[in-house]
Amino acid sequence: MAMDALREVMPPSSLPLSNLPRQDLKQVWAIADFKRQGFLGLKEFITAIQLVSLAQAGHVPTNDLLNAEVDLENLKPPVMEGLDVLLAKKKFTPKTNEAELNGSSQVQPSPTAHWFTSSKSAKKVPLSSVTSIFDGLKKLYIQKLKPLEVTYRFNDFVSPLLTNSDFDAKPMVMLLGQYSTGKTTFIKHLLKSSYPGAHIGPEPTTDRFVVVMNGPDERSIPGNTVAVQADMPYSGLTTFGTAFLSKFQCSQMPHPLLEHATFVDTPGVLSGEKQRTQRSYDFTGVTSWFAAKCDLILLLFDPHKLDISDEFKRVISSLRGHDDKIRVVLNKADQIDTQQLMRVYGALMWSLGKVLNTPEVMRVYIGSFNDKPVNEAITGPIGKELFEKEQDDLLADLKDVPKKACDRRINEFVKRARAVKIHAHIIAHLKKEMPAMMGKAKTQQRLVDNLADEFGKVQREHHLPGRGFPKCRAL
Structure with missing residues (x-):
């Protein structure tokens, strides 16, 4: 109600001026829109107005300004040039809307919320003007990109079509590593509790992909059920078959951290060829699928397991194109002394350099991410300080x-x-090369055998970057 009144009071064509420098206004918006939604709700808008008022009083708008000892109860509204004229033109009569009083949620009022709750606008704002960035991406995809994907069957060659849940899903963090490197313990350390279905031990214990997400109660959902739920972004995993879905599950639990992020626990990578033949699904393909969906990928290593097996090498190679998401964690580092830690760190960097083939040095975090205190008898005071800073x-x-x-x-x-x-x-070029009547099979085979040359023709004709083309070996 208050937001409608504000929009009616301050139409875009005649916004009141606070006479603050543009840099201060930019900082106010950045602090108020901390969720990066592209618009301000009632609570965020009140925060912005409070910051404007404090800035006019001589304070520098910062993140800690509202948390400082500021008397918000007696904070005066900001001075807006032209606001008194607009208010004089609009006559508001306070009314109580029974439907709004019986709404689904009640927002906790701020000390200065009374500034904005005295009136109601009769004019409705179109939904398109208050949409979020995620809704804008959804609209762009449905109207512009999806028809192109359907026409050229992009989902059959590269990636399945996106759904609403792919845009609305919370950020995901995936943990990868060999067995007993502390992946499940790391999640438990962050949550300060165990999640449903978690198993921890010195031997390989996690034998499935587990998505740990927020939910109303603690429960485990089988993979076949998760893959067909429309409100979850995991429908694309059905392409890996029933063998994988039987090794996939979702663990839900109410937790404040899980309201902002989802964690993906993975099976430990064992020694190369033997483990590859024992798996009944495409392990590398699944990790690659999750890597494309995740916002952060943590590669966990144990000081006593620095060798990178064949399967682990394939998994790391499948992460190409997502290098900005990868972080390396040298876990359980309190089990060795400072001198050994220095040598282990060098050996880890050497092993990663052989696999990643990148000139940049990857960020490596060192520590012991569990609920036990750091073993000072081994690490010493210097090691303890290092672990705390790295954590x-x-x-x-x-x-x-x-x-x-x-x-x-x-x-x-x-x-x-x-x-x-x-x-x-590519598809349009290949279709154009096909004959209209006879010789289709022979032409098709010739095009398939010379895909690299055809890709070169497409690249030169349309001035496209060469690195964006698919690998011919993968086709």
């Missing part, structure tokens, strides 16, 4: 995941749009 850095990186979720979705949407564009040009 703070990693936790800060994890806290940034929900904040950067909007930017990540936009980035992934742009990458998908470019992939669809290249795919459409």
Whole structure:
């Protein structure tokens, strides 16, 4: 009700002026829109107005300003040039809307919320003007990108069609590593409790992919059920067959951390060829699918298991294209002394350099992420201080995941749009090369045998980047 009144009072064509510098107004918006939604709700709008009032009083708008000792009860409304004229033109009569009083949720009022709750607008604002960035991406996808994907069958070659749940899903963090490197213990350390179906032990215990997400109660949902639920973004996993879905489950539990992020616990990677033949599903393909959906990928290593097996090498290679999401964690580092830690760190960097083949040095966090105190008898006071700083850095990186979720979705949407564009040009070129009447089978075989040359023709004709084309070996 208050927001409608404000929009009626302050139409876009004649917004009142606070006479603050543009830099201060930019900072006020950045602080108020902390969810990066692209619009302000009632609570966020009140925060913005409070910051404007404090800025006019001489304070510098910062994140800690509202948490400081500021008397918000007696804070005066900001001075807005032209607001008195607009208020004089509009006559509001306070009315009580019974439907609004019996609404589904009640927002806790701020100390200065009475500034904005005295009137109601009779004019309705169109929904398109208050949409979020995620809704905008959904609209763009349905109207512009999805018809192109359907026409050129992008879902059959590259990636399944996106659904509403893919846009609305919470940010995901996936943990990868060999067995007993502390993946499940890491999640337990963050949640300060165990999730349903968690098993921890020195031997390989987690034998399935487990999505740990927020829910009304503690329960485990089988993979076949999760894959067909419309409100969950896991319908694409049905392409990996029933053998995989039987090794997939969702663990729900009420937790404040899970309201902002979802964690993906994975089976431990064992030694190469033997383990590959024992799996009944495409392990590398599943990790690659989750890597495309996740916002952060944590590779966990144990100081006593630095060797990278064949299967682990394939898994890391499947993460190509998602290098900005990868973080390396050297877990259980309190089991060795400082001198050994230095040598283990060097050996880990050497092993990763052989697999990743990138000139950049990957960020490696060192610590012992469990609920036990650091073993000072081994690490010493220097090691304890190092572990605390590394843990703070990693936790800060994890806290940034929900904040950067909007930017990540936009980035992934742009990458998908470019992939669809290249795919459409390829299909259109191959169709144009096919004869109208006779010799279709022979021409089709010739095109398949010379895909690299055909890709080169498409690239030169449409001036497309070569790195965006699919690998011929994968086809």
